[in-house]
Amino acid sequence: MSWNPELYHKFRSERFAPFEDLIGLIAVREGLSVIDLGCGTGELTSMLADRLPGSDVLGIDSSPEMLEHAKSKEKERLRFELRTIEDVSGEWDLVFSNAAIQWVEDHAMLIPSLFALVSPGGQIAVQLPSNHPHETQMLVPEVAKEPPFADALKGWSRKSPVLSINAYAELLFQAGGMNINVFEKVFPHVMRDTDAVTDWLSGTMLRPYFDRLPEELHGRFLDRYRERLREIYPSDPVFYPFRRIFFSAMKTNLHG
C-alpha cells in the first residue's frame, strides 16, 4: 500500500497523545531489545528509543516511502528495515506497535503470532485505531459503492479487521499473556472543518482506495466524500471523537 509521509505528518500532534498513552504501558528496564512494527516515518520510534535507555530498537515498515524518512533518523542503537509485520521473526523484550496492525488482516491469527515474538519476561504493547464504526469512516465504503467508483474498484471496499477489546484480552490470555491490560479510549479531536477530516482520512484510511482507483478518479472520489461529509456536518468546527484500542501483556519468565 502506498503512503504519503507529508500528509501523514499533517496531524502529528493528534497522533502524539495516543503514543504517550502507549509508552505509559511499558515496563521500562535497561537494555531491552525492541521491535516497532509498522514504524512509519520513524519519528515516534526515535522518541521510543530515547525513552528506553541502553535499548536496541529496530523499526520495521513495509512502505519504502515511509522508511526513506525513517532511515534518516538512524543512530546508535536505532535501526530501520523494510519488512512486513507478517515476516518478523526472532525474540524481542518489547514488541511495540503504534497505529499499524489495523492494516494487517486476521487478528485472531496475528495476535498469537505477535505474542510468540516476545521473549520470556518480555512484553507486547500495541495501540490501534478502532474508529471504523464512526460515520466519517462508514461513509468511505458508501462512496466506493457509487458510480463511477464501484466499477473502477470492481465492488471492492475494505473491511476492518479490528476486533473488540474483549477479543484482544481473550487472544492474549489464550496465547499465555500475563498482566493483561486492554482498554479503549476516545480522543476528542476538534477539526477545523470537514476538509480537515478529509485530509486526515486521505493520509490513512483512503490509501488502499487510491491504490485501486485510477489517478483521474482520486480527486472525484475526494470531492464526493467531502460533499457527503458536509451533509452530515453542516457547520464548523467538526467534533471528531476518535476511538483507539490499547493492549499490553507480559510473558512469564520461566527462569524466574
Ligand SMILES: C[S@@+](CC[C@H](N)C(=O)[O-])C[C@H]1O[C@@H](n2cnc3c(N)ncnc32)[C@H](O)[C@@H]1O
Ligand atoms: C498509520 S502509520 C503509523 C506509523 C507509526 N507507527 C506512527 O505511529 O506514526 C501505519 C504504518 O504501518 C505500515 N504498515 C501497514 N501494513 C504493514 C505491514 N503489513 N507490515 C509492515 N508495515 C505495515 C504502513 O506502511 C505505515 O507506515
